[in-house]
Amino acid sequence: MRHLKMFALGLFALFAAPLALTPLAQGPHIAPAPVRMKAPDRGGRDLAAASPESVGISSERLRRLDGAMKKLVDDKQVAGLVTLLERHGKIVDFNAVGQRDVKSGEALLKDSIFRIYSMSKPITGVAMMMLYEEGKWRLDDPVARYIPEFAKLKVYTGKNEDGSPKLEDARRSMTMRELMTHTGGLGYVLNANNPVDKMIIDGNVLNARAPLQNMIEGLSKIPLLAQPGTRWSYSIAVDVQGYLIEKFSGQTFADFARTRIFEPLGMKDTAFYVPKDKLARFSEVHTGAGATLAVDANRPDPAFVPLGPSGGGGLYSTASDYARFCEMLLEGGQLNGVRLLAPRTVEMMRTNHVNPDPLKTMAPGTGWGLDFQVVMDAAAAGDSVPNGTFTWFGIAGTWFWIDPVGDLAFVGMVGHQSLQTTRAIHGLSRSLVYQAVMD
Template sequence: MHRRAFFAAALTATLLATGAFAAPKGAGDLSGTTSPEAVGFDSGRLKALDAYMAKAVADGRVAGMTTLLARHGKIVEFNTYGKTSLATGEAMPKDEIFRIYSMTKPLTGVGMMILFEQGKWRLDDPVTRYVPEFKNLKVMVEADKDGKITKVEDMKRPPTMREIMSHTAGFGYGLGDKHPVDKLYREKKVLGATGLHEMIERTATIPLMYQPGTDWSYSSVVDIQGYIIEKLSGKPFGQFMAENVFGPMKMQDTGFYTGAAKAKRLAAVYVGEVVNEKPTGKIVQADDLFGNKMPDYSVPPAMESGGGGLVSTTMDYARFCQMILNKGVLDGVRILSPASVELMDTNVIPHNVLVNSNGTSVVRFNEAVGFGLDFQVDNDPRKAGSLEGKNTMSWGGAAGTWFWIDPTNDVFFVGMIQRMGGTGGDDLGTMARTLTYQALLHPEK
């Protein structure tokens, strides 16, 4: 045995023997509920959270909603509001299925880390080791006033896997069309490919936005991760995720499609109504997604999107959050080691990129807020102006879904709605954080 491999094996054996890989003390499986006071919350102050969410529905900002707050492995609140559909008027049930869009990304990241633990890849490997189609990528230098790229240059080096996991590789996305590279992603229908390999081939024909590692831009890299998972595991991406992530965590309603039997449980998705280029304040059912027709989730998709293709329920996603809080284990089934969870929860954006990046329309990266491996990471929440605990992990989805996982306070929260293009007012996820933590009066409990 190689010397380093011998010491790694010896260290793992020691950690297992000492219980270092066990779930943290008090880790739960979400099988029970608790009163707010038993875990440090003030039930009276929590009513402000409930009232705000109820008002968002009553005001017509969203048709319906579910929220789930948990601490120490027990459910503190699991609430439903409004309707699954304004057309049917059916009350929102707790087991409704939602399009979670970019909340798919952290789950894909867990799939990547499972292969990382198997020694299939390393953070500083060039992505071209696994995707040779990217060896001849160019980098955009200039574009004309019409957004047509007029000058490119060679990559100084290929993107690394670390950059693929943190949106610093330089790839575009096509969710918008303001950047010349994003325009090409739309023109070439990268996200509309008929399979992951075709997505890779289309991506390989488009220049990067910038030299790898020099900036941050929200991108298609997690779809690229899905392709890498498929290639390294030798299994279709969805099958790998079902066998190694969804199945072991008992996420029984999570997948890339509902199937015919469950299709009626999929909530309707809405968008703010606009008449004569002015918002009316009402919502109408959405019929397209970023310029493409809404997919039929009752049948398997042409491409299993690691960046945004999953549907899930509030409880399924809560089980995922609890696994992360438990440092990689749930119901006695270990998905990841504690060290791998900690690695995902560590900012990997270089300092110069972190302080210069604009992030997204919702997230502004700086020294207090960074990005780990497929998660936003709050390095210093107080400096960032928020109330959650240090190293809180989070992200959201295009239809307004959100979550956060707070290892410092052993808290997580999942919020599910279905409205594209913003929520018609203050961001619901941001408000939920403030209203949750203003009620956590005894965090020592």
């Protein structure tokens, strides 16, 4: 519980603006915005190491990226970083610098294992879309069709004079599309000052020691933040998706992810826990900077095997594993002849599905696909990535982006609890990657 509240405070620093819940377009439904680019089906590529010049990147300029990451470690802004850049199916830059644990002083390695937190969400989204392709559900189906407990949800509208919550009936069920775009009205663990989020936190709804059915039962008793389809708010929706994956597939969520995604893609170090024989490679989360840089002792045991794995934030992974996931999406749903999704399905995931107005404060120029953030206007975003890039990050600093225009993907791994620091690193990495691209 202490960890959950700390997680909430950290995320609140980033998402305070969206929690104002700016209304979306008029009416209960959200029309998809017309940002769409054909997902490539490039054929199997091996992710072998290659020279930067062989894929149109200047090795001399790329050294600026490696130098900047090293300086962050030398200045004790973070304990260590692993970065991986791939283009045209080749890995052209892969470096580890710093320590996995400043207490022990052990070196960070390229295969170090990190808590990736919300970088779990795109993986959960891919699992959902695999089941979508099997005909298990449709985008505009009501969620209550599959989760009857959500059939009669209430919506929080304020407080009564006695301080009790003022509620109204939900006018309709949230749809599956809304569940995958954070527009269903669900709360999260972002803001303990928000009455709905506080109910989720105090109710220990995200409890890894209980099955996912318990989460559903808990959420069924907690009101929505808003009427479905009227507002965008980062939410517990992806954890709900984990429950639906179990219901649709007949497998546990962890088993589905392992047998249908991780093993086929060769993601050998990705799981909802770190096996004991791999703990020597586990990279701790740190806090502070300079003389105060230290291991954060308030994190869950990485070796704990969850009964209710979190689709929104429960995975551990490595840079090379996550790069394989990114390459699968970059190739239109396949990797080395193993196909998880059709190209059109990947295109649908990375197409904006919401009115982007509420995102302007948090991230100008972006929208939201199916469990991804999508860059719609690179100039407004003030970033080097082109339109059509899809991306996200984890609360402890891990980050990635996939650029289908430049046929490029980047994965960064770090364990540091300071959004101010890590978000600055994310922007720096994007600038330093694209200044090295020569075509």
